[in-house]
Amino acid sequence: MMKDIAIKAGYTLISLFVITNYGLLLGGTMARVRAKVQGRIGQPVWQPYIDIIKNNVLRTGISHGVMFYLGPVFRLAGGLGTYLFIPAVYGSLVFANFAFSGDLLLVMYFIFFGQLGMALGAGQSGHPYSPIGVARGLAQMSAFEVPFALSVIAIAAQYQTLSVTEFVALQQGGILNWIVFTNPLATIAAMISFLGMSMGNPFSIVIAPQEIPIGPPTEMQSSFLGMLQTNRAIFNGAKLVLFMNLYFGGATSVLSMVVKTFLIYLYTVIVGASFPRFRADQSIRFFLGIPTLIGIAAVVVQMI
Amino acid sequence: MRTQLQQVSTRFSITLIDELAPERDDLLFVQVEKDQAVPFLTWLQELAGYTHLVFFTAVDFIEEGYFQLTYMVHDYSTHQDLAVLLKLDREDPVVESIHHLWPHAATYQQEMYEMYGIEFPGSPRLHDDFVLEGWDDLPPMRRDFDTRQYSEDTYFPRGGRKSRDTAEYMKEQLYPGEAETW
Amino acid sequence: MKKDEMNEQIAQIDKAMRLGNEGLSDDQKAYFCDQRPERIDPYHGILERFANWARAESLWILGFGTGCGAIELRPLMTSRYDMYRYGIQPRPTPRQAGVFVIGGYASVKTMKRIVRSYEQMQGPKFVLGLGSCTINGGMYWDSYNTINRLDHYIPVDIYIAGCMPRPEALLAGFNRLKEMIKAGQCDGMNSYAENFDWYKKNQKQIIKHWNMPDYNW
Numbered sequence: 001m002m003k004d005i006a007i008k009a010g011y012t013l014i015s016l017f018v019i020t021n022y023g024l025l026l027g028g029t030m031a032r033v034r035a036k037v038q039g040r041i042g043q044p045v046w047q048p049y050i051d052i053i054k055n056n057v058l059r060t061g062i063s064h065g066v067m068f069y070l071g072p073v074f075r076l077a078g079g080l081g082t083y084l085f086i087p088a089v090y091g092s093l094v095f096a097n098f099a100f101s102g103d104l105l106l107v108m109y110f111i112f113f114g115q116l117g118m119a120l121g122a123g124q125s126g127h128p129y130s131p132i133g134v135a136r137g138l139a140q141m142s143a144f145e146v147p148f149a150l151s152v153i154a155i156a157a158q159y160q161t162l163s164v165t166e167f168v169a170l171q172q173g174g175i176l177n178w179i180v181f182t183n184p185l186a187t188i189a190a191m192i193s194f195l196g197m198s199m200g201n202p203f204s205i206v207i208a209p210q211e212i213p214i215g216p217p218t219e220m221q222s223s224f225l226g227m228l229q230t231n232r233a234i235f236n237g238a239k240l241v242l243f244m245n246l247y248f249g250g251a252t253s254v255l256s257m258v259v260k261t262f263l264i265y266l267y268t269v270i271v272g273a274s275f276p277r278f279r280a281d282q283s284i285r286f287f288l289g290i291p292t293l294i295g296i297a298a299v300v301v302q303m304i
Numbered sequence: 305m306r307t308q309l310q311q312v313s314t315r316f317s318i319t320l321i322d323e324l325a326p327e328r329d330d331l332l333f334v335q336v337e338k339d340q341a342v343p344f345l346t347w348l349q350e351l352a353g354y355t356h357l358v359f360f361t362a363v364d365f366i367e368e369g370y371f372q373l374t375y376m377v378h379d380y381s382t383h384q385d386l387a388v389l390l391k392l393d394r395e396d397p398v399v400e401s402i403h404h405l406w407p408h409a410a411t412y413q414q415e416m417y418e419m420y421g422i423e424f425p426g427s428p429r430l431h432d433d434f435v436l437e438g439w440d441d442l443p444p445m446r447r448d449f450d451t452r453q454y455s456e457d458t459y460f461p462r463g464g465r466k467s468r469d470t471a472e473y474m475k476e477q478l479y480p481g482e483a484e485t486w
Numbered sequence: 487m488k489k490d491e492m493n494e495q496i497a498q499i500d501k502a503m504r505l506g507n508e509g510l511s512d513d514q515k516a517y518f519c520d521q522r523p524e525r526i527d528p529y530h531g532i533l534e535r536f537a538n539w540a541r542a543e544s545l546w547i548l549g550f551g552t553g554c555g556a557i558e559l560r561p562l563m564t565s566r567y568d569m570y571r572y573g574i575q576p577r578p579t580p581r582q583a584g585v586f587v588i589g590g591y592a593s594v595k596t597m598k599r600i601v602r603s604y605e606q607m608q609g610p611k612f613v614l615g616l617g618s619c620t621i622n623g624g625m626y627w628d629s630y631n632t633i634n635r636l637d638h639y640i641p642v643d644i645y646i647a648g649c650m651p652r653p654e655a656l657l658a659g660f661n662r663l664k665e666m667i668k669a670g671q672c673d674g675m676n677s678y679a680e681n682f683d684w685y686k687k688n689q690k691q692i693i694k695h696w697n698m699p700d701y702n703w
Contacts, residue, residue: 031570035568035570038565039565040564040565040568040570040571041568041570041571042568042570042571043570043571043573043575044571044573047543047544047573050540050543050544050573051544053537053540053544054537054540054541054543054544054584057529057537057540057541058584058608058609058610059526059528059608059609059610059675060526060608060609060675061608062581062608062703213549213578213579214577214578214579214582217582218579218581219579219581220581220582221581221582221608222608225582433695435593435595435631436594436595436631437594437595437598437693437694437695438693438694438695438696439694440694441630444630444631449630451628451629451630452628454630455623455627455628455629455630455634456628458691458692459623459632459633459634459635459692460634460635460638460688461622461623461627461634461635462621462622462623462634462635465622465627
């Protein structure tokens with residue numbers, strides 16, 4: 001029994017280590033892709049590592065109270081929680097994580113959880129721009145959760161399950177079994193809401209550096225910021241893995257996971273490089289408009 | 305426009321000055337007395353069509369002993385500019401405010417109070433800080449204020465500074481030896 | 487008895503070491519800290535060298551254009567000069583920034599904001615004086631409203647002369663700053679803490695309307 005737990009803990013740590021590094025490298029690569037779009041050379045791929053190291057070795061750090069400490073911790077817990085309940089690679093013991101039946105609902109909750117924790121931390125920092133950023137972030141998040149939830153309802157009704165592992169299992173056996181082909185409406189709604197979830201342009205209003213200096217983490221510095229950056233890598237990886245599992249047939253090896261998540265991320269970066277930023281109200285109206293209608297259509301098709 | 309102004313010249317005791325901008329048809333200069341300035345500007349805004357205050361500024365004529373205030377107004381229908389000049393005694397720099405005609409004039413007046421010490425009684429925010437926060441010396445744009453001396457006393461000047469006459473220096477650098485023949 | 491005396495003395499010394507915050511009203515004093523900045527010793531040996539390498543390779547500029555020279559920072563982000571290659575990127579808040587680029591002349595009104603922003607940055611922090619105006623006042627040397635020497639108010643690590651210096655010069659300055667950081671020569675944060683009274687005296691001499699705390703965390 002103890003041996004099993006120890007092995008599981010070891011596997012989890014390996015899985016976390018891989019996704020953290022993968023998320024960081026992915027972030028660095030995508031910064032370079034964005035630079036290429038703008039005709040620049042761009043930062044080194046390993047720049048996120050240096051930034052995190054630098055932030056953690058800064059000599060001073062200002063705290064504003066207990067919640068200020070807990071904000072980044074909640075955020076990290078949200079990122080870890082999201083990742084740990086998704087099986088990253090189908091059929092692999094190391095990357096199975098803690099998947100169980102019904103984990104999809106928990107994961108959807110965890111995506112929200114980090115932002116709520118961050119709201120508490122940012123609130124205690126006392127900086128006026130932080131609550132503005134948090135309010136925008138929560139409003140936009142509530143908006144993009146609508147098409148995503150509808151899409152999840154549609155595919156859950158289609159496959160009669162709420163377990164991510166089962167979704168992946170049911171999509172095996174050929175590219176045409178992927179949900180992107182069996183239920184394109186749900187996929188479209190979810191992929192549009194994924195743009196909001198990844199918070200790149202045009203839905204980058206939450207951190208908008210030009211108007212509300214970086215939004216919720218305005219007051220976060222040194223190791224607080226280092227923690228947030230680490231979380232961003234994990235959270236990005238977790239979201240990508242989730243969408244890959246739900247709509248693109250999952251992955252049976254680490255290589256196919258890397259390729260698929262890279263392409264999904266590339267999609268958000270390409271959209272981000274092509275479109276300017278929405279204002280907060282525009283972004284919410286957008287999500288509650290056509291993507292929601294597509295989501296409703298996906299549900300209705302399943303009901304018929 | 306010129307005829308219209310000549311008609312009211314006795315009423316507001318104004319004098320047209322022609323020699324200031326002879327090459328422009330759409331710009332006129334008018335000298336006005338201190339007590340007639342606001343009535344004249346009110347007439348310009350309400351009846352003569354000069355609805356826009358372009359700028360409102362002051363110049364220090366220390367040798368003659370007066371500040372010259374310039375109200376530049378603009379008529380959008382004919383695109384005529386009119387500069388209303390007002391001589392203000394340096395010893396008694398108090399003049400009526402025009403913020404009730406153009407609200408943005410209050411900012412010009414705030415700046416003029418700070419830079420020249422000209423008082424505009426009743427102007428909003430007049431004594432608030434504009435650019436100089438906590439200034440305790442003579443208003444700096446007055447010409448009897450020695451800005452170089454103030455800078456040397458206050459701002460820790462770094463030694464070893466050389467100044468050159470720009471024209472001479474460029475001649476020497478660009479055409480060495482030929483400078484004398486010019 | 488003796489212990490009480492000692493405690494009293496300690497309390498007195500402590501009170502003397504606290505900052506007065508005379509520019510603030512009593513209500514505001516409750517919001518701000520009255521502690522002085524303290525010298526924080528660097529790590530030793532290879533650890534400090536590694537930390538310095540990371541600091542040098544990840545320079546985050548504070549996005550605060552303090553004068554006309556800030557116009558030279560914009561081209562650096564474009565494809566022609568591309569400062570991101572060197573690990574330099576802009577950061578919108580002083581809490582997260584590590585390099586403060588003083589863009590040219592600093593008027594007294596701006597100097598007040600510069601001091602506040604500089605003190606809010608987390609150490610080690612570096613200051614790059616851009617343009618002649620930060621060195622000796624430049625063309626504004628006899629102006630009634632612009633400072634002459636930046637290093638009398640905040641510690642400066644490196645100057646870039648010129649009016650204006652081209653973006654290439656700015657990049658060269660950044661690379662020189664990187665070398666200096668890697669060699670461990672940039673310790674403006676500690677020199678500010680050690681000479682705090684001198685810097686404060688100079689700042690208060692020019693900023694006459696001092697309505698902020700003496701040390702802004």
